[in-house]
Amino acid sequence: MRQYVLNRLLLMIPTLLGVAVLVFLMLRVAPGDIVEMKYAGTGAFAPKEMLDLERAQLGLDKPLWHQFLSWMWGIVRLDFGNSMWTGRPVTYEIAIRLELSLQLALMATIVAILLSIPLGILAAVKQDTWIDYFVRVFSIAGLAVPSFWLGIIIILGFLIFFKWLPPLTFTSFMVDPKANLMQLIWPALAVGYRYSAVAARMTRSTVLEVLREDYIRTARAKGLWEQAVLIRHALKNALLPIITVIGLEFAFLVGGLVVTEQVFNLNGIGKLFVEAISQRDYIMVQSLVLLTSFVFIFVNFITDLVNAWLDPRIRYQ
Amino acid sequence: MKPLKVGILTAIAMVFAFVVTLFFQAPRSMAAQAQTPRSGGELVFAVGGTPPSFDGHRETTFAMLHPVAPHYSTLLRFDLLNYPKIVGDVAENWSASKDGLTYTFKVRRGIQFHDGSMLTSKDVKATYEKIIFPPKGVASSRQAYYGMVGKIDTPDIYTVVFHLKRPSASFLANLASPWNFIYKSDILEKDPRWYEKNIMGTGPFVFVEHVPGSHWVGKKNPNYFVKGRPYLDGYRAIFIRDTAPRVAAIRSGQALIEFRGFNPAARDDLVKALGNKIVVQESSWICNLTVAINNEKKPFNDPRVRRALTLAIDRWEGSKALSRISLMKYVGGLFRPGSEFATPEAELTKLAGFGKNIETSRKEARRLLNEAGVPEGFSFTLKNRNIKEPYEVTGVFLIDQWRQVGLNVSHVQQEEGAYFNDFRQGNYDVGIDFNCDFMDEPDYQLLKFLSSDKSPLNYGRYKDPVLDDLYEKQGHAANLKERLKVLRQFEKRALDEQAYQFHVLWWQRIVPYWARVQGFGKTPSHYFMHLGDIWLAE
Numbered sequence: 001m002r003q004y005v006l007n008r009l010l011l012m013i014p015t016l017l018g019v020a021v022l023v024f025l026m027l028r029v030a031p032g033d034i035v036e037m038k039y040a041g042t043g044a045f046a047p048k049e050m051l052d053l054e055r056a057q058l059g060l061d062k063p064l065w066h067q068f069l070s071w072m073w074g075i076v077r078l079d080f081g082n083s084m085w086t087g088r089p090v091t092y093e094i095a096i097r098l099e100l101s102l103q104l105a106l107m108a109t110i111v112a113i114l115l116s117i118p119l120g121i122l123a124a125v126k127q128d129t130w131i132d133y134f135v136r137v138f139s140i141a142g143l144a145v146p147s148f149w150l151g152i153i154i155i156l157g158f159l160i161f162f163k164w165l166p167p168l169t170f171t172s173f174m175v176d177p178k179a180n181l182m183q184l185i186w187p188a189l190a191v192g193y194r195y196s197a198v199a200a201r202m203t204r205s206t207v208l209e210v211l212r213e214d215y216i217r218t219a220r221a222k223g224l225w226e227q228a229v230l231i232r233h234a235l236k237n238a239l240l241p242i243i244t245v246i247g248l249e250f251a252f253l254v255g256g257l258v259v260t261e262q263v264f265n266l267n268g269i270g271k272l273f274v275e276a277i278s279q280r281d282y283i284m285v286q287s288l289v290l291l292t293s294f295v296f297i298f299v300n301f302i303t304d305l306v307n308a309w310l311d312p313r314i315r316y317q
Numbered sequence: 318m319k320p321l322k323v324g325i326l327t328a329i330a331m332v333f334a335f336v337v338t339l340f341f342q343a344p345r346s347m348a349a350q351a352q353t354p355r356s357g358g359e360l361v362f363a364v365g366g367t368p369p370s371f372d373g374h375r376e377t378t379f380a381m382l383h384p385v386a387p388h389y390s391t392l393l394r395f396d397l398l399n400y401p402k403i404v405g406d407v408a409e410n411w412s413a414s415k416d417g418l419t420y421t422f423k424v425r426r427g428i429q430f431h432d433g434s435m436l437t438s439k440d441v442k443a444t445y446e447k448i449i450f451p452p453k454g455v456a457s458s459r460q461a462y463y464g465m466v467g468k469i470d471t472p473d474i475y476t477v478v479f480h481l482k483r484p485s486a487s488f489l490a491n492l493a494s495p496w497n498f499i500y501k502s503d504i505l506e507k508d509p510r511w512y513e514k515n516i517m518g519t520g521p522f523v524f525v526e527h528v529p530g531s532h533w534v535g536k537k538n539p540n541y542f543v544k545g546r547p548y549l550d551g552y553r554a555i556f557i558r559d560t561a562p563r564v565a566a567i568r569s570g571q572a573l574i575e576f577r578g579f580n581p582a583a584r585d586d587l588v589k590a591l592g593n594k595i596v597v598q599e600s601s602w603i604c605n606l607t608v609a610i611n612n613e614k615k616p617f618n619d620p621r622v623r624r625a626l627t628l629a630i631d632r633w634e635g636s637k638a639l640s641r642i643s644l645m646k647y648v649g650g651l652f653r654p655g656s657e658f659a660t661p662e663a664e665l666t667k668l669a670g671f672g673k674n675i676e677t678s679r680k681e682a683r684r685l686l687n688e689a690g691v692p693e694g695f696s697f698t699l700k701n702r703n704i705k706e707p708y709e710v711t712g713v714f715l716i717d718q719w720r721q722v723g724l725n726v727s728h729v730q731q732e733e734g735a736y737f738n739d740f741r742q743g744n745y746d747v748g749i750d751f752n753c754d755f756m757d758e759p760d761y762q763l764l765k766f767l768s769s770d771k772s773p774l775n776y777g778r779y780k781d782p783v784l785d786d787l788y789e790k791q792g793h794a795a796n797l798k799e800r801l802k803v804l805r806q807f808e809k810r811a812l813d814e815q816a817y818q819f820h821v822l823w824w825q826r827i828v829p830y831w832a833r834v835q836g837f838g839k840t841p842s843h844y845f846m847h848l849g850d851i852w853l854a855e
Contacts, residue, residue: 032734038369040737043753044377044458045764045774054456085369086529087513093529155565159590165569168555168562169532265555265562267531275367275530275558280734 001308008304012297016290020075023289024068027282033060034084034280058084071286081283085276090287093272100170101268104184104191105253109246111192112199117242119196120203121235124211135200142197148259150190155263158186168265187264191257195249202245206238213237240307247303248296255292354836358853360552363563363572367530367556370513373498374448375456379843382495383576384533384554387848388431389498389518390542392422392441392477393489397838397847401657401757403493407436407519407542417484422477428542430501431516431523438471443502445469445479447509455509462491462760465792484793486800487760495755495844521547521849530556541849548836548852560706567595567829573853574830577843578602580644580706587829595829601647601655602826603841604753606711607765609818611745612779616695621685623816626747627670628682629722634675635714636822643707645714646825651766651808653823653841656757657797658804668813682722693723700739700748703730708749711821715749740776750776750818755844759804763788766811766818777818784811 035054039046055061059070074081080090116139123135158164166186171179210216211234219229258270269288276284308314366380373385393411396402405411411422428436449466451457465485470478481488498518504511516524519542522535536551555572557563564583566572568590579587587595608626616622632648640646650665652658665671672678686695701712709730716726726747731739739745752774754761764772767788768780787807794800812819826841836850 030734031738032736036737036741037733039377039458040741040773041733042377043751043774045461045772046377046458047461047773050456050458050460051773053454057454057456086367087370088529096529096531152561155562159565159568163569165565165571168557168566168571169528262559263562265557265559265566267528267556271558272530278733 004308005305008301012294012301015297016293019293020072020286020290023286024071027280027285028064030280032280034058034282035060037280038085071283080287083281083284085279085281085284090284093284094269094287094291097267097269097272099172100184100266101254101257101270103173104188104257104266104268105250107184107188108191108195108253109250111188112195112249113246115192115196116199117203120200121207121230123200123204124207125230127208135204139197139200142193145194146259147191147194148263150193151187151260151263154186154190166264170267187257187260187266191253191260195253198249199242199245203238203242206241207234210234210238236310240311243306243310244303247299251296251299254295255288352835354548354852355854356548356852357550360549360574360834360848360851360853361572362552362554363557363566363575364554365558365560365563365575365577367558371516372510372513373496375458375513377458379577380556382844383846385516386495386498386846387520387522387535387552388516388524389520390428391493391495391497391499393493394495394847395493395756395840395845397840397845397850400838400840401490403489407441407499418481420479420481420488424475424477425542426475428519429540430519431538434501436499436519437474438477439474439502440499441477442469442471443505444497444500447500447505448497452509459494459496462487484795486792486794487758490756490758493756522552525551532556543849547849549848552848567831570831573834574828574837576828576846578826578828581641581827584827584829594832596832598828598830598837598839600826600839600841601653602644602824602843603653603755603757604751604824605649605820605822606645606707607750607752607818607820608715609740609748609750609776611743611747612777612817613743614746616689616691617746619689620815621689622691624669625682625685625689625722626719627812627816627819628678628685629724630670630715630718630821631675632671632822633673635718639707639710639714639822640825643710644824645707645711645822647823649820649823650812651762651820652759652804653757655841658757658759658801660805660808664805668809669816670812670819679722686722694725695723696725696727697746698727698729700736700745701728701730702736702749703732707824712749715821743778748776755842757841759791759800763791763807766807779817781810781815781817
């Protein structure tokens with residue numbers, strides 16, 4: 001097991017390096033640069049000398065290999081560089097947004113787990129009854145409705161019926177839990193609903209599959225209490241794919257809630273991502289891609305560890 | 318009808334009229350009461366972007382100006398209640414020599430920076446030297462507008478003298494630029510880039526907090542040099558990039574105003590939802606969309622084809638339709654309709670594309686195309702930004718207008734990076750360009766039309782020494798009358814004879830805001846907002 005963990009950890013390095021090379025090159029291939037966007041984008045009278053000066057200050061006048069190596073050398077020293085747009089360290093800019101994004105991802109995951117696992121099990125146990133049909137309609141609707149659209153409906157509902165809007169600026173949970181939850185609970189519900197739809201369908205199908213296994217029949221034949229059969233034997237085995245789905249979705253939520261963050265005006269990683277791309281803030285985009293890739297890889301790693309812990313077959317392999 | 322009945326009906330009508338009058342008078346008298354400024358309160362406003370750096374001399378976006386400007390003073394400023402009147406800010410008074418080559422400014426005494434140090438002429442000099450003669454490695458976005466300045470002197474600590482190389486009609490107005498924050502000379506001496514990440518001014522508000530991407534907070538400066546100002550205890554700028562959440566923020570009352578403005582649909586939504594709690598300020602805007610033409614590409618290198626393109630556009634009818642759904646509204650030449658430089662309508666209608674008889678114009682357009690050998694159904698692309706309002710709407714409008722003279726135009730909407738790259742490289746046939754200035758000033762509005770080697774704003778890829786010469790002439794004109802004469806010549810050549818590129822319509826500025834917000838002023842530019850004069854009614 002120790003060797004397995006070590007191998008997986010070491011594998012992260014070439015994966016992240018590959019991501020770094022790819023994102024660096026892809027950004028440079030895209031037309032336009034940050035200096036052009038900053039001045040031409042506002043219609044400013046910016047002579048070529050001034051644009052060149054700005055480019056030189058940002059290191060954009062250096063050859064690509066030089067830009068890449070100096071970025072990499074910075075990362076090795078844990079210096080991720082400064083945002084080309086604001087001039088502040090990217091770690092500072094990201095840290096401000098990360099708390100919100102992580103909390104939102106966590107809250108949406110909790111909403112999704114609370115909804116999806118009970119509903120999925122219920123639908124499997126009560127297959128082809130009205131309960132099953134209800135859960136299926138509920139989850140298909142969740143898949144069909146984009147979370148940003150649900151967010152818009154929530155906002156419009158509040159505005160029209162209560163003349164109220166969730167707070168527009170973020171307050172840390174540690175500072176003011178009420179203000180914090182008043183802002184984040186609504187996007188968490190909107191995102192958690194879609195997320196729960198995916199997980200509920202997965203739960204239903206895997207529980208159904210497991211319930212048809214021989215060992216379940218054996219357990220029932222032994223006269224085990226039905227709830228024990230369901231929780232101890234069926235659910236434990238059905239959990240593996242569900243955990244994988246939940247883990248992947250969580251990783252996606254950390255940087256992928258672009259539109260939902262825009263709808264609720266949340267100062268999160270997704271919004272920063274879009275702004276950085278549209279401004280051609282190379283250093284910021286590169287750092288954000290590395291961060292989200294790391295989150296994906298790390299969550300995958302944790303998911304695999306949990307799977308190995310739940311399933312002895314994986315451990316023994 | 319019997320006299321008695323008539324009398325009764327008359328009495329009822331009079332009572333009704335009296336009640337109606339009272340009903341309408343009540344809010345007006347309340348409004349009159351509300352005209353007495355009161356102190357206190359925090360103004361929360363939305364900003365549709367985020368500031369890159371905090372340096373006004375370097376940046377070019379309103380998203381920096383709106384949250385940061387309240388911390389600073391400028392030498393002069395526009396009186397926002399009487400635009401375009403110029404008043405002193407840190408300058409108490411000023412005078413110009415007869416030959417227009419020397420401007421002397423007396424700086425108010427007793428102005429303190431937020432750290433308690435006194436502002437002197439040395440700070441004004443250091444500020445303008447940074448703008449006009451930036452040290453190596455320092456970017457100054459407005460350096461080009463001060464080419465007329467030879468040197469700056471400070472004969473004493475309260476006097477600043479600008480020595481000009483040549484007379485300039487725009488010099489004084491340029492000193493009222495909202496971007497020219499007065500910085501502290503000691504700080505600039507140590508680090509000319511210090512202001513990119515820090516705040517230290519003499520403005521009505523002191524810096525409190527900035528959370529990148531989220532908000533900016535300022536509080537009242539108790540030592541502000543204008544007695545009794547600011548009225549507000551503080552302000553909070555909330556950064557909301559997208560229009561829908563910005564409208565929702567105003568609607569919910571979480572933000573009271575957005576100084577840039579909204580489109581007609583957002584205005585209607587807010588008015589419908591908030592009724593008399595909201596007031597709407599509407600004016601023309603020193604912004605427009607321009608049809609940029611690649612003058613190097615065939616057949617657009619032929620002035621007949623370019624003239625045909627402008628002749629085909631029915632601006633007068635287009636204005637009626639587009640103004641209902643977009644920011645596009647005012648028909649005007651090179652200067653904002655309503656400004657002192659604007660071309661009178663009688664003269665404007667004589668320019669190609671501005672006539673009111675569209676049938677005649679389109680007939681002429683077809684004739685010109687035919688003469689230039691452009692076949693019926695000729696195809697080209699219109700490159701545009703992928704921004705719905707007002708770019709996409711205008712693109713669709715133009716395509717329809719050109720279709721009516723037999724041109725087949727496809728709309729290519731691009732993400733900004735690709736769009737600017739293509740414009741810069743000349744990789745386009747015809748495109749939609751834009752222009753926004755902070756003041757009505759021909760030195761600014763004509764820049765786009767100078768030869769492309771002289772103006773980075775000109776994507777038309779043409780050189781015209783005649784226009785360049787006229788530009789210089791108007792800048793040195795001795796008086797407004799003489800200047801207007803040269804401006805009309807410039808306009809005639811640029812828009813009519815050569816039609817290198819041309820404006821479609823000028824924008825309308827629509828600012829719906831909570832009626833509690835008072836003292837806002839009315840200007841055709843979203844770059845102005847003087848929070849020192851704003852107060853909140855109860």
